[in-house]
Amino acid sequence: MRLRDLREDRDLTQKQVADFLSIKQNTYSQYENGVRQLPIDLLIRLSRYYTVSTDYILELTNVPEPYPQKAKKALIFA
Incomplete structure (x- = not known):
């Protein structure tokens, strides 16, 4: 996974990312080092x-751009 590269490219600490995710720093470190599997959420x-x-985080592609969001259809009530 590219977790460490993404974090370091933005000059963030593991603690800062862990705080964003509301988890402990050592748990995040385990995700980054492949000791623990990263939950989908x-x-x-x-x-x-x-x-x-x-897919970019999981190294399934080298294209970092996110996929476009699907447009939500308006609900029509009859």
């Missing part, structure tokens, strides 16, 4: 935080 939050796709 935190993966999504990090992708939004860094404005990258989840």
Whole structure:
């Protein structure tokens, strides 16, 4: 995963990212070092935080841009 690279590119500490995620710094460190598996909800939050796709974090693509949001359809009540 690219967690460390994303964090360091933005000059953030593990503590700052952990605080954003409302978790302990040592837990975040375990995610970053691959000791513990990153939960999907935190993966999504990090992708939004860094404005990258989840696939980019997971190293499934080298394109960092996030996918476009789907337009929400207006509900029509008859």
